[in-house]
Amino acid sequence: MAVKYSRQRQTIHNFLMTRKDHPTADVVYQNVRQEYPHISLGTVYRNLTLLADRGEILRLHVGDGADHFDADTSRHSHFVCSHCGCVTDLALDCLEDLLTQAKQDFDGRIEAVDTCFHGICADCLDTSAKRTPIL
Amino acid sequence: MAVKYSRQRQTIHNFLMTRKDHPTADVVYQNVRQEYPHISLGTVYRNLTLLADRGEILRLHVGDGADHFDADTSRHSHFVCSHCGCVTDLALDCLEDLLTQAKQDFDGRIEAVDTCFHGICADCLDTSAKRTPIL
DNA sequence: TTCCTTGCAAATCGTTTGCATAATG
DNA sequence: CATTATGCAAACGATTTGCAAGGAA
Numbered sequence: 001m002a003v004k005y006s007r008q009r010q011t012i013h014n015f016l017m018t019r020k021d022h023p024t025a026d027v028v029y030q031n032v033r034q035e036y037p038h039i040s041l042g043t044v045y046r047n048l049t050l051l052a053d054r055g056e057i058l059r060l061h062v063g064d065g066a067d068h069f070d071a072d073t074s075r076h077s078h079f080v081c082s083h084c085g086c087v088t089d090l091a092l093d094c095l096e097d098l099l100t101q102a103k104q105d106f107d108g109r110i111e112a113v114d115t116c117f118h119g120i121c122a123d124c125l126d127t128s129a130k131r132t133p134i135l
Numbered sequence: 136m137a138v139k140y141s142r143q144r145q146t147i148h149n150f151l152m153t154r155k156d157h158p159t160a161d162v163v164y165q166n167v168r169q170e171y172p173h174i175s176l177g178t179v180y181r182n183l184t185l186l187a188d189r190g191e192i193l194r195l196h197v198g199d200g201a202d203h204f205d206a207d208t209s210r211h212s213h214f215v216c217s218h219c220g221c222v223t224d225l226a227l228d229c230l231e232d233l234l235t236q237a238k239q240d241f242d243g244r245i246e247a248v249d250t251c252f253h254g255i256c257a258d259c260l261d262t263s264a265k266r267t268p269i270l
Numbered sequence: 271t272t273c274c275t276t277g278c279a280a281a282t283c284g285t286t287t288g289c290a291t292a293a294t295g
Numbered sequence: 296c297a298t299t300a301t302g303c304a305a306a307c308g309a310t311t312t313g314c315a316a317g318g319a320a
Contacts, residue, residue: 001273001274002273002274002320003274004273004274004275004318004319004320005318005319005320006274006275006276006318006319007318008275008276009275024309025309025310026309038276038277039276039277040276040277040278040279041310042276042277042278042279042310042311042312043275043276043277045309045310045311046275046276046311046312047275049310049311059198061196061197061198062196063194063196063249065285065308065309066308066309066310067309067310077237079237079241079243079245081243082246090237090240090241091240092233092236092237092240093236094229094232094233094236095233097229097232098227098229098230098233098250101227101228101229102212102214102225102227102252105225105226105227106214106225106252107257108214108216108254108255108256108257108258108259108260109254109255109260110214110252110253110254111217111253111254111255112252112253112254113250113251113252113253114198114249114250114251114252114253115233115248115249115250115251116248116249116250116251117237117241117245117247117248117249118245118246118247118248118249119243119244119245119246119247120243120244120246121243122242122243123243124243125243125244136298136299137295137298137299138299138300139293139294139295139298139299139300140293140294140295140300141293141294141299141300141301142293143300143301144300159284160284160285161284173301173302174301174302175301175302175303175304176285177285177286177287177301177302177303177304178300178301178302180284180285180286181286181287181300181301182300184285184286200283200284200310201283201284201285202284202285
């Protein structure tokens, strides 16, 4: 199944590259729609899936129901705020060590790792600190 | 919201403790149903969610569509075979280091990590090696 | 012209929820 | 008795898919 060029796919990929907040398919849709008012959500999903399958983008399963997409395919970790739901990048040296150790200990073939941290982001900590400390 | 005892919940939790393959809600349902033929899938979901919220079990997002559940709440990693879909445990020393480093580097509050490795499990490697090497 | 991609809508899948009834404390 | 849990079915949200028409090679 050869892949042919499409403006929609290019636009989706371009949009994703401008964002570092790892948007969901629906967010991609809402934004790309401003340039292509007739694009359908199905097309967005089809292209995100195609790009992810070809390794041109990353599909993240952060556990909040919807998948998130990341144009940065270099190896890195993610953080998800349990309060506001934001998804951010996290660069950790010892991620490589973890992979190395896993490959040594495991008797199958390891190809990738997904590392997803959970907690409260700095912004949410700030905001709750500034309110009356009831909660 | 106080929690009251229920046989169904107990059975679900017990069942989960006998398995180390991290079953999905539906697999739990199919099995518990043999003891409680009238139990509903909704009840299974409600109890799995309740147990996970109270930290008595783990809810895993391995990226295959369905959530998986794990009765072992100690910190450990997981591996998912892209071929057969099996989910297995992986104990890695440097997982603690990763958390430590993340907490140092990050300006929010980090509470947990999910580490999920992907690749081909030993069984699937074996099986494909034994077949005529066409694929 | 051939094959891929699109838009649209309907379908699918995993999960949640409303409600009347049953079980627990 | 007050409250929580259940079974059932309907509702939901995210994602996929079938199909006829449009676009790329």
